[in-house]
Amino acid sequence: MIRTMAAYDMIETIRNTNAWLGSTALTFGRYPAFAMMPNPMFNLMAAWGEVVERSFSRMIVKPDWDIEPLPSEDGHDMVVDLDVVVSRPFGDLVKFNVNGRDPMARRILLVAPMSGHYATLLRKTVVSLLPDADVWVTDWHNARDIPVSAGKFDVEDYTLYLVEFMKELGPDLNVIAICQPAPLTLAATALLAERDPDAQPRTLTLIGGPIDPDAAATDVTDFGSRVTMGQLEHSMIQQVGFQYAGVGRKVYPGLVQLASFITMNADTHMASFRDQILRVAEGKSSEHDRHNQFYDEYLAVMDMPAEFYLSTVERIFKGLEIARNEFTVEGHPVDIGAITKVAVMTVEGGKDDISAPGQCVAALDLLTGVPDDRKTNYIEPEAGHYGIFAGASWRRNIRPLVLDFIDDGAAASKRPRRRPANADLPPDGRIPPPSPNVAV
Known part of the structure; x- marks a missing residue:
C-alpha cells in the first residue's frame, strides 16, 4: 500500500x-x-x-463548463446554469437550465466518457445542442476525491447508474453516448427493456464507441490484447496519496493516463x-x-476507479462481452435483443484511430428486436475521433443528422405499430422481431 x-x-x-x-x-x-x-x-x-x-x-483543475447565454426571440440573453438532478458518489446527473425558456420538445441525455477527462470535454457538443434541445449530462467524479467508504465502481455499477439516470428522465428521452460509454449504454438500455420496458429511451445514438473492439484494430485494441490483466494492474494501478479525500483508493491515475495520451502523438x-x-x-x-x-x-485529467478501468479492459475489450451479447449485471444476463422500442443510430469517423469504423456499427447486428427501418449508421469519411462529436464534422454534418434522427424517432413513437397482414400475433401480443440480418 x-x-x-x-x-x-x-x-x-x-x-x-x-x-x-x-x-x-x-x-x-x-x-x-x-x-x-x-x-x-x-x-x-x-x-x-x-x-x-x-x-x-x-492538470489537477476541473474545467468550468462556461456556457455562454443563449439569445431569446425578444433579444434578451437567457443565462445557462447547472442543476444537479441526481447526485451519486461516483457521478451526478446534471441538467443545463436555460433560464426563461419553456421546456423543449427534444430532451437529450449526453453520456460522457469516464476515460480520463472530465465531462467538460463535451462542452462544444452541449453548446451545439442547447439551442435546439433540453440537455442533461453524466458528470463523473474524480476518483481521488471519493472516500474509500463509498465502495467500488466497476462496469456493472456504471451500467446501473445509467439505468437510474434514464429512468429519472422518462421514456421521451433521447440518449447520445459518446465513445467509451457506448457499450455500457447499450447494455443499460437492454436492462431497462427487460426490467421496465416503458422507461426505455425513445432513441439511442452511439458515437464512436467500441461495441466490438475486434471489428477493426487500433493501437488501443492492440494494447489491450498484448498486455495481461496482471501486467496492467501492476503497471497502471496506484493508490491515492495523502493529499486527497480518496486516500488509499486504488485508481488509474489521471497523470499516468495523460502520459499515455501524449505518447501516442x-x-x-x-x-x-x-x-x-x-x-x-x-x-x-x-x-x-x-x-x-x-x-x-x-x-485536465481525472483518476478512474481501478475496478472500472480493469473491468472495462477485461470484459469489454478482452472478453468482448457486449460484442458477444454475454454481458451480465449482478449475475443477470443482459440480452441486447430485448430492445424493441428504441430507434438506434451509430456514428463513426472514417479516420478515427481510437474506435475505428466497424467497432460501433456492430451494435446494429446485436439489436435483433429492433426493426431494420429503425436502425441506421452514418460514417463521416474525413473525421477523426474528436471531430465526430465536437469538431467541424459534428457541427456541419453529424449534428443535423442526429437531430433529424431524434425527430423521426419522436414521430415514429406516435404512430401505431402495424403487424403484417399475414402474420399472427403470439400469445403475449407482441409483434415478432424482424430477421437478425441487418442491412446498414
Missing part, C-alpha cells in the same frame, strides 16, 4: 515541481531590471515559464508547445487562443 501511495505522491510531486519551475522562470524572465538588457533569452525564458506553468497547473504535442512558446515570446498569443483552449481541457 505504501509503495503505490508513494508512487502516486511522487508523480504529483513531479507535476508540482514543474509548475513551480515554470512559475519561477516566468517571474525571473520578467524581472523589471532585465528590461534594460536587450537579450531575447530573458523573454524566451519568461515565455517558456508561462506555457509550462499553465500546462502543469491545469508525442511529435505533434511537442511541435504544438514549441510553437506556443514562440508565440508567447513574440506577443502573438492570448488567454483564449486555440492552443490554450485545447490544452486547458486536454491536460
Whole structure:
C-alpha cells in the first residue's frame, strides 16, 4: 500500500515541481531590471515559464463548463446554469437550465466518457445542442476525491447508474453516448427493456464507441490484447496519496493516463508547445487562443476507479462481452435483443484511430428486436475521433443528422405499430422481431 501511495505522491510531486519551475522562470524572465538588457533569452525564458506553468497547473483543475447565454426571440440573453438532478458518489446527473425558456420538445441525455477527462470535454457538443434541445449530462467524479467508504465502481455499477439516470428522465428521452460509454449504454438500455420496458429511451445514438473492439484494430485494441490483466494492474494501478479525500483508493491515475495520451502523438504535442512558446515570446498569443483552449481541457485529467478501468479492459475489450451479447449485471444476463422500442443510430469517423469504423456499427447486428427501418449508421469519411462529436464534422454534418434522427424517432413513437397482414400475433401480443440480418 505504501509503495503505490508513494508512487502516486511522487508523480504529483513531479507535476508540482514543474509548475513551480515554470512559475519561477516566468517571474525571473520578467524581472523589471532585465528590461534594460536587450537579450531575447530573458523573454524566451519568461515565455517558456508561462506555457509550462499553465500546462502543469491545469492538470489537477476541473474545467468550468462556461456556457455562454443563449439569445431569446425578444433579444434578451437567457443565462445557462447547472442543476444537479441526481447526485451519486461516483457521478451526478446534471441538467443545463436555460433560464426563461419553456421546456423543449427534444430532451437529450449526453453520456460522457469516464476515460480520463472530465465531462467538460463535451462542452462544444452541449453548446451545439442547447439551442435546439433540453440537455442533461453524466458528470463523473474524480476518483481521488471519493472516500474509500463509498465502495467500488466497476462496469456493472456504471451500467446501473445509467439505468437510474434514464429512468429519472422518462421514456421521451433521447440518449447520445459518446465513445467509451457506448457499450455500457447499450447494455443499460437492454436492462431497462427487460426490467421496465416503458422507461426505455425513445432513441439511442452511439458515437464512436467500441461495441466490438475486434471489428477493426487500433493501437488501443492492440494494447489491450498484448498486455495481461496482471501486467496492467501492476503497471497502471496506484493508490491515492495523502493529499486527497480518496486516500488509499486504488485508481488509474489521471497523470499516468495523460502520459499515455501524449505518447501516442508525442511529435505533434511537442511541435504544438514549441510553437506556443514562440508565440508567447513574440506577443502573438492570448488567454483564449486555440492552443490554450485545447490544452486547458486536454491536460485536465481525472483518476478512474481501478475496478472500472480493469473491468472495462477485461470484459469489454478482452472478453468482448457486449460484442458477444454475454454481458451480465449482478449475475443477470443482459440480452441486447430485448430492445424493441428504441430507434438506434451509430456514428463513426472514417479516420478515427481510437474506435475505428466497424467497432460501433456492430451494435446494429446485436439489436435483433429492433426493426431494420429503425436502425441506421452514418460514417463521416474525413473525421477523426474528436471531430465526430465536437469538431467541424459534428457541427456541419453529424449534428443535423442526429437531430433529424431524434425527430423521426419522436414521430415514429406516435404512430401505431402495424403487424403484417399475414402474420399472427403470439400469445403475449407482441409483434415478432424482424430477421437478425441487418442491412446498414
